[in-house]
Structure formats: structure tokens, C-alpha cells
Amino acid sequence: MQNNYKQKITSSKRRAISPILATVVLLGITVVAGGLVFSVFSTGANTASTTSSIVIENAQAVKGSSHADLTATIKNGGGKPWTTVEMTVAKSDLSEPLLYESLHENVQGCDAGNCNDSGAVIKSDKKLDNPLRSQWIAHLDKTGGTLAVADKGEGISAGRKFVISTSDSSIRDTTVNRSTSVGKLLLGNATEVAATNITSGTGCVTSTTYANCSVLFQALDSSVGGNVYCKLKSTTAGDDISCKVVTHQKISNAIGSGSSVQIYADVFTKAVPGLNNQFVQAGDNMVTNIVTKDADGGSARVQTIIKVSGV
Numbered sequence: 284m285q286n287n288y289k290q291k292i293t294s295s296k297r298r299a300i301s302p303i304l305a306t307v308v309l310l311g312i313t314v315v316a317g318g319l320v321f322s323v324f325s326t327g328a329n330t331a332s333t334t335s336s337i338v339i340e341n342a343q344a345v346k347g348s349s350h351a352d353l354t355a356t357i358k359n360g361g362g363k364p365w366t367t368v369e370m371t372v373a374k375s376d377l378s379e380p381l382l383y384e385s386l387h388e389n390v391q392g393c394d395a396g397n398c399n400d401s402g403a404v405i406k407s408d409k410k411l412d413n414p415l416r417s418q419w420i421a422h423l424d425k426t427g428g429t430l431a432v433a434d435k436g437e438g439i440s441a442g443r444k445f446v447i448s449t450s451d452s453s454i455r456d457t458t459v460n461r462s463t464s465v466g467k468l469l470l471g472n473a474t475e476v477a478a479t480n481i482t483s484g485t486g487c488v489t490s491t492t493y494a495n496c497s498v499l500f501q502a503l504d505s506s507v508g509g510n511v512y513c514k515l516k517s518t519t520a521g522d523d524i525s526c527k528v529v530t531h532q533k534i535s536n537a538i539g540s541g542s543s544v545q546i547y548a549d550v551f552t553k554a555v556p557g558l559n560n561q562f563v564q565a566g567d568n569m570v571t572n573i574v575t576k577d578a579d580g581g582s583a584r585v586q587t588i589i590k591v592s593g594v
Contacts, residue, residue, distance in 0.1 A: 335583035336360035337573055340543060344550055346565045346593035351550035353382065356543050363577040364537030368544060370445040371572045374561045380419050380441035381561045382548040385504060389415045390440045391529045392509025397493040398454050398527035405453055405529045406509035415548050417530035418442035421463040421558045431556055433464035438503030441560065445546050446531050453533050459524040462557035468499055469513055469524055488524055491515050496526065537578065567591045
């Protein structure tokens with residue numbers, strides 16, 4: 284019996300797990316599970332750190348006596364450099380212009396040909412300091428100017444979109460409304476005061492073929508450089524004018540993580556004759572959409588409302 288009992292005890296020891304071994308096994312399972320959780324968490328954290336993130340550090344519009352100043356600072360809060368930043372500002376969903384700048388701040392000509400040539404580039408000594416994407420060219424009567432006359436220094440480019448990009452071409456077609464003073468200047472209608480105010484009234488646009496209008500643009504704003512070519516959009520009576528201009532600066536380096544971009548423009552606070560533009564007053568809201576893209580195809584989007592302050 285004793286032998287049998289001893290045998291049973293021996294057999295039981297072979298089949299059971301000792302408390303020490305059980306503790307070691309449980310500890311191993313805990314460590315492995317913890318490692319898996321840490322690995323998953325780390326992967327998630329790395330993914331989050333490389334995702335595009337837009338941080339609006341500042342966005343405001345302050346109305347003065349003649350116009351409103353829009354300033355905005357946008358920071359790359361993600362882990363990948365931005366290759367393109369687009370910021371669209373509008374009072375509503377309409378397409379009429381709301382923002383503007385003087386011609387020399389974002390409109391220049393080309394060095395070669397009529398801007399359709401493969402070698403056409405922005406004039407080398409005229410670097411643009413503001414990325415407003417011009418959609419229209421007009422004039423704005425300022426203090427000391429003559430109403431409805433394209434006086435010197437009054438040429439403006441207008442639009443709703445800012446574009447900063449490492450790849451987007453800067454050369455684009457910009458519309459000149461023929462009913463604005465600048466349109467009349469380009470057409471050279473001798474009966475229009477706008478045409479004779481700066482030149483002899485001969486104009487430069489006569490057909491649907493591009494013509495060099497650089498002299499007229501430089502008369503509006505002496506800082507405009509390069510060759511600005513314009514033509515009639517079509518032979519339809521009363522149609523607008525199309526000009527080839529450079530309306531924003533192509534950046535050489537992407538906007539890295541933690542870097543900020545500052546943009547600015549003037550905002551219309553009154554209507555411009557012939558332009559049919561939107562304009563704001565103190566207390567109005569402007570809808571602002573910001574879209575960023577990185578080299579891998581990732582993108583981010585954010586929308587904010589800017590309330591116009593001031594008088």
C-alpha cells in the first residue's frame with residue numbers, strides 16, 4: 284500500500300504544474316500581451332503623428348475706412364510636408380471676387396513669348412510675395428483717383444483663392460471684364476476716358492490672337508514686369524478679355540511639419556464698377572475653406588468662419 288501510495292504521489296507530481304512554474308507562465312503571458320498592446324498602440328500613434336493636420340494659428344479680417352485687411356497664419360501640425368495649400372475665402376457660395384491686391388503684389392508677366400512657349404517663366408527679378416490666385420483684373424478707385432478712370436496705381440487683381448504649391452504652374456488665364464476701366468484701357472476705345480488717361484487710346488486687344496499689353500499694365504503699375512499678353516476671349520460682341528499672367532509664386536520647398544504660412548489680402552468693402560464683386564461690412568461672416576496635400580497623396584481639410592471686425 285505504501286508503495287502504491289508513493290506511486291500515486293509520484294504520478295501526480297508528473298501531471299500537475301508547480302506554483303512557481305505557473306507563476307512564470309502567467310508572467311510570460313502578461314509580458315507578451317503587454318507587448319502586443321504596446322505594438323498596436325505604437326503603430327496607431329505613429330499613424331496619427333504622420334496624418335495631415337491643419338492648425339489655424341490666426342485668422343481675422345479688420346475693416347477700416349476704405350477696405351478690410353485679411354490675415355491668416357496656417358501651421359502644419361502633421362508629420363508630412365505639405366506640397367500644396369489652398370485657401371478659399373467667400374462671403375457665400377457665389378463665384379464673384381471678394382479679395383484683391385495691387386497688380387505688383389501677385390501679377391507679373393512672362394520672360395518668353397506670349398506665355399504659351401515652353402520656355403516662358405516669371406520674370407526673374409519679380410518674385411511674388413503673396414499667393415492670391417487672381418481670377419479677375421480690374422481697377423479700384425482710391426483717394427485722389429478719378430471715378431471710373433483707371434488711374435495709375437489703381438490696377439488690381441481679384442479672386443477668392445490662395446494657392447501655394449511646389450508643382451502647380453504659376454501661369455494662368457485671368458479674365459479682364461471689358462466693362463471695367465482696365466478692360467476699356469486694353470480695348471483702346473478712344474471714346475472712353477479710361478483709355479486716354481494713361482495712353483493715347485490705341486489699346487492693344489483687337490482680336491482672339493494674343494497681343495503684348497505689357498506697356499499698358501506697366502502704366503497702371505510700374506512694378507509689373509515681364510510680358511503680359513492678352514486677347515479677346517471670342518469674337519462674340521461684348522465678350523471679356525483673357526490675359527496670360529503669373530498670379531502666385533511657386534515655392535521650391537514643401538512646408539514642413541511645424542512650419543507656418545502667413546497669407547494676407549485686402550477685402551472689398553464696396554462694389555467695383557463693372558466687376559459685380561462681393562463685399563463685406565463689419566459684422567459679416569466669411570466662409571474660409573483650407574485644403575492641404577502632401578507628396579504621398581494625403582490631404583486634410585478644415586473650414587472656419589471669419590467674422591469681420593472694425594468700423
